[in-house]
Amino acid sequence: MRRVQSNNPILEVKGLWAGYGKLVVVRDLSLSLERGTTTLILGLNGAGKTTTLKTIAGILPAIKGSVTFEGKDVTHTPSFQRARMGLVMITDNPVFPDMTVSDNIKLAARTGDSRVVQEAVKYFPELSKFLSFRAASLSGGQRKMLAMAMAMVSKPKVLLLDEPSTGLSPLMVSKVVGYVKLLKSLGITILLAEQNPSFISVADYVMVMEMGRAKIFGRAEEVGKLEDVRKTFFQVT
């Protein structure tokens, strides 16, 4: 399948090699994100999805290759600076458990102004019931909702989302797909790593990753129909 090239990508990854010390996990990965699109990295356990996202976010150093964000080479820029520039990663659990839901939202928006909480509730109305609760008291699904609301109010330009469906029931997974759609509708460019094929429905592009390499890249509707992909991820025989 042909690589889809973008003329003016918001994020461009070229020939990226990444890993842990001497252990090389990601090999020669290239990817470019068009502004406002959602790209899904689909891969099984251990394919290298999290390592890829962490390296793009600057949480892990690149072994080789480059990451360019809005035309600026950020390969050696620390993660907190990339986040300030608008390249933000939501890791497994970004929520501060001892703070209230409301304070978590304000912290993500870097403000003390309660209007940001009202903005979050406008998009995620279910949060209104929990605003004064400690984040630790939320269920797994409610925490994902809070994490998405925190991502939204931090106004990222590119959001890196690592396996938002982990540990959720099928019903909650479809809710999380809805949250991703909502973030996308706000114009946020999204790079999402998952092994759950439900997320193909919200993606414009899909990159299938296997053993640290990009195996397939193409438009979501085309990749979703490939026999290999259906067998591996939908368990269709």
Ligand SMILES: Nc1ncnc2c1ncn2[C@@H]1O[C@H](COP(=O)(O)OP(=O)(O)OP(=O)(O)O)[C@@H](O)[C@H]1O
């Ligand atoms: N901190 C670490 N130190 C050493 N090796 C690691 C570390 N984290 C991950 N790895 C290894 O890197 C490989 C890729 O892991 P990674 O977490 O990137 O995959 P993944 O596609 O996100 O998998 P999963 O869906 O299970 O989270 C695996 O073989 C894993 O054992």
